[in-house]
Amino acid sequence: MPVRRFGVSLDEEVLEMLDSYVDTNEFPNRSQAIRHLIEQHTVEKKWMCNNEVAGAIVLVYDHHKFDITKNANEIQHNYHHLILSSQHIHLNHDLCLETIAVKGPAHDITILADKLIALKGVKHGKLVMSRA
Ligand code: NI
Numbered sequence: 001m002p003v004r005r006f007g008v009s010l011d012e013e014v015l016e017m018l019d020s021y022v023d024t025n026e027f028p029n030r031s032q033a034i035r036h037l038i039e040q041h042t043v044e045k046k047w048m049c050n051n052e053v054a055g056a057i058v059l060v061y062d063h064h065k066f067d068i069t070k071n072a073n074e075i076q077h078n079y080h081h082l083i084l085s086s087q088h089i090h091l092n093h094d095l096c097l098e099t100i101a102v103k104g105p106a107h108d109i110t111i112l113a114d115k116l117i118a119l120k121g122v123k124h125g126k127l128v129m130s131r132a
Pocket of ligand 1: 097
């Protein structure tokens with residue numbers, strides 16, 4: 001398959017994380033590590049069909065940034081039928097930890113999680129699911 005190059009912009013902090021991931025797992029270079037991460041991500045998605053699942057979306061974000069509280073709230077209202085509960089913890093002056101318990105078709109839960117995790121300002125986001 002032909003190889004194409006593209007530019008990636010990363011915070012210095014994230015780049016350091018990538019480099020330490022490359023070192024720890026002995027990837028020959030950053031490209032291989034990124035390829036592995038993308039493949040892993042895609043595999044995790046493959047089983048996500050219309051199975052009924054329950055799980056949690058965990059978000060860590062800086063509430064000062066990019067209207068994130070408002071945006072996250074709006075998304076959650078649009079998907080209220082999938083959300084069982086949500087818990088918001090003020091970790092410190094800047095950071096919030098939000099845990100959103102969800103239940104519904106895996107496909108829909110994945111879309112909701114992707115929208116939240118992709119919000120500008122989210123430092124860490126993860127969806128955990130189990131068959132319900
Ligand atoms: Ni908070």
